[in-house]
Amino acid sequence: MSNLFFLNEIKPLDKEIMRKAKERLDNLAKPIGSLGNLEQMAIKLSGITGQMYNKLEKKAVVIMCSDNGVCEEGIASAPQIVTYTQTTNFSRGITGVCVLAKHEGADVIAVDVGVKGIIDSPSILSRKIRMGTSNIAKGEAMTKEEAIKAIDIGFDLVRELKDKGYKILGTGEMGIGNTTTSSALLIALTDCEIDEAVGYGAGLTLEQFNKKKEVIKRSIAINKPDKNDPIDVLHKLGGFDIAALVGMYLGAAYYRMPIVVDGFISVVAALIAYRLNSLAREFMFPSHVSKENGYNIAIDELNLRPILNLDMRLGEGSGCPLAFNIIEAATAVINNMATFEEAKVDVENYKDFWRNDEDF
Template identity: 40%
Template sequence: MGLVEQTLAAIAPLDLVVRRDVSARLDSLTKPAGSLGYLEDLVLQYATIRHDSAARFGGGALMVFVADHGVANAAVSAYPKAVTAEMLRNIGAGGAAISVLARSFGYQLLVTDVGVETDTSISPLPSVRYRRVGAGTHNFLDGPAMSLEETRQALEIGIETTREAAAGGATLVGIGEMGIANSTSAAALLAALTGLEPRRLVGRGTGLDDVGLERKIGVVGAALQLHREFFKDGLQTLAALGGFEIAAMTGACLAAAAYNLPMVIDGFIATAAAAIAQSIRPGLSDYMFFGHRSAEAGHSIVLEMMGARPILDLGMRLGEGTGAALAMKTIESALALFHQMATFTSAEVSGKLE
């Protein structure tokens, strides 16, 4: 049995007894029942995934997977592919938005080069993990983006990274990415999974103009026609249209559920990975939080189809796991309220009139 199969076999059902106990504790706190709104739901879901009535918080970890895409050669991004390697160095040096948030919140930051075209491991940064599957994917207009072997390798990198986060004490993980042209790959994956027209899912990404947007829509449509024979199977769909970092995020989603780690999915691209994970293991979305509603065109549509409620709606479309990080802090705040608020009994506050 391979690592992916072992991980799938380790996913346990959610603990509904824990949910009942946590709900009773929430109702005992010095507030009208339900008055903390969605924050109470966050605590309930967190504790249920953790199998922990005390809903203990041990720390957060942000996992950011970085890779290049062959389809960038089709002029689907406003930025050149070189930016992927440059941003990897920036994240590793502590200058990117996700670096600042991780430092500010005290979260682990696990940055992994899964397949950047430029091999930056020649001059390595100590804060970057080099687990390269290849120097970027193939252009999926010419054939599958990845072989099945490469796809499995990337999935396993995501699984192993999640294991490291758990070993480092994390009880909550955020899943994010960076890679020029990966919004094209994400849109293609989501179109294949949902059957929606590319025009409903393809967005401007890093800032395409109208001409660039139409070109990107055409590229996704052509890829769907070329690879439609693979769309009955989640793994083959991922191999045909995905990226190394998207596959790694998919593996991270599977592993987080197996390790009873509540996971926060970042934006549009991370949601594509989450949707693939859900197709591989139905019901996996019960183990997920969705960090925010991205400004990318198709994100709201996909969230609605998945029955997902994003924690934040800030008009963000940066990626890197930034939306996940901010949402994790919201979850952490909800847990602090759960742990530190007095009960009606302990504070000697009168309860609701019968």
């Protein structure tokens, strides 16, 4: 039985513990609300875990890796073999996300859900569905059953990692051509204009960029996805990497784990998860604003505020370790900062200073 049958069992955040967390934050030795989004993150974490005090000492970025059949249309600046090469490089610890994760003390877990080629490495989780999706410019990317299988892979992996003691997860992807599949998904889901959703990806020429848009238009016309059915859109236009990320977001909500959303591809997967169950968004922390076209459309519908804006567009989950650091800072505030009473601050004598945040 697919994990999709458990979607109705996802519960909202714990409002009572969130109220208590806010009460503690309001009584810390500072003006109310003066630590801004750090306070909101701490409150949200409490609602997710059901605990006021949280420690995120064990954390991981999970990278879903898969190839995309649409690459045969010549819409990518890099050859398709780069998916295979970079996936194996994750096990060597030399990619951008690996360097940032090591700096933060986070693990990197690469998952082969559809890389074109055989990867024989104990450091890469093998969950291969098949060697890449089909060409969306000629037909459906995958069957509905394959899409659900990919979702289940991501969902089950969250449970496995929670059982291993991980406290927070980040999401990344690797798959040449996946800005094309992501843009196609976004247009099909939201009816946005193609120029709003399609960017230059990893560095297309103008000729390649125009071809990319033409291929996306043709793919949507051929497949005729039903925007009111997220699974229909996903299996017709998506990738195994994106589908597995959808499963991770749903699994995080079901198993009550905070999960960090990376850039454009990840946020489109998050949008699909949200369309399947709107409660999924309550467990998400967007890491950074992506420079890729279309990101703002998805994040606006999710009504989430990215933590950072560093002009990043690498992918791989590279924004997640940076966000981990900020989220951990939020836990340090609520866990370790003194209250007025503990700091021996006489608030009554400093009413003009310790003012309500509404006065700012």
